[in-house]
Amino acid sequence: MTLAKYISDLLYRYECVIIPNFGGFVANKISAKVNHFTHTFYAPSKQLTFNSHLQNNDGLLANYIATTKNISFSEALLIIEKEVENWKFSLSKEDLEIENIGSFHLNLEGKLIFNPTTTVNYLTSSFGLSSYVSPAVKRIAYKENVKQLETIAPILPSKENKKKTPLFIKYAAAAAIIFALGTIGWKEYQKFEYNNLVAQSEQQQRKVEKTIQEATFVISNPLPTITLNVAKKTYNYHVIAGAFREPANAEKKLQQLLEKGYNATILGVNKWNLTQVSYESFNSKNQAINKLNTIKKTVSKDAWLLIKEY
Structure with missing residues (x-):
């Protein structure tokens, strides 16, 4: 079993998994969302981020490996150390792909850039839920409807309608204006929603980092390697x-x-x-x-x- 598998198992249960001398993967819960351009609906999930400053060993990953493989804590640390060395060596030559986690590459400044996977949802409450596409509702072609109405019931000149604009023309014009304003407003709303999501993600990550500094992790009931829905003992x-x-x-x-x-x-x-x-x-x-x-x-x-x- 590779180190990626152990990290993946722990991300289902914890908000942060630290790899000593490499960094920490932080999982922030995000609500269900919809992409209004592709008309795709997404279930609630955990959004993965990476923090290169979280490098101190908290014992979580090493304890899990030691318990799962029935080896000592020091042997588990050696496994982690060897895997991290291989990762750093790979990054010096090419991009690094970690299965079910994401990919890494170095920018021009030599800093790690992380691209999380989009195929795995680590939020267990969303297990079995997948994204789906709902066809867009086609808007009414107001101009074509107006032309058809004029053909079927032409407007005859009179003293009254010379002074007044027909109601359906007013409605069509108003609808066209509302649609144009709505398009501009929707772009601004999308921009606001994206900025708000980024701010919430940064706030959640700061909260998790603060919790990590004060918490003590204990792993005495490792996850099964096949399924997550198994009752386990908790040693308190x-x-x-x-x-x-x-x-x-x-x-x-x-x-x-x-x-x-x-x-x-x-x-x-x-x-x-x-x-x-x-x-x-x-x-x-x-x-x-x-x-x-x-x-x-x-x-x-x-x-x-x-x-x-x-």
């Missing part, structure tokens, strides 16, 4: 063995616990920039407390219980 209770400033120390602690037979996990970086390592994680509070009491009596009095709500 974690018996913490320690929190480390240096990621290398956290990895060392993890290996020690694994050698002792614990189902240990690196939970990622918390808001104090400390990497947390757990002895084990549970979906039952009673089981977690029982395990905590056992560890405090036999292993370490410094163990404590972390409760996370998802």
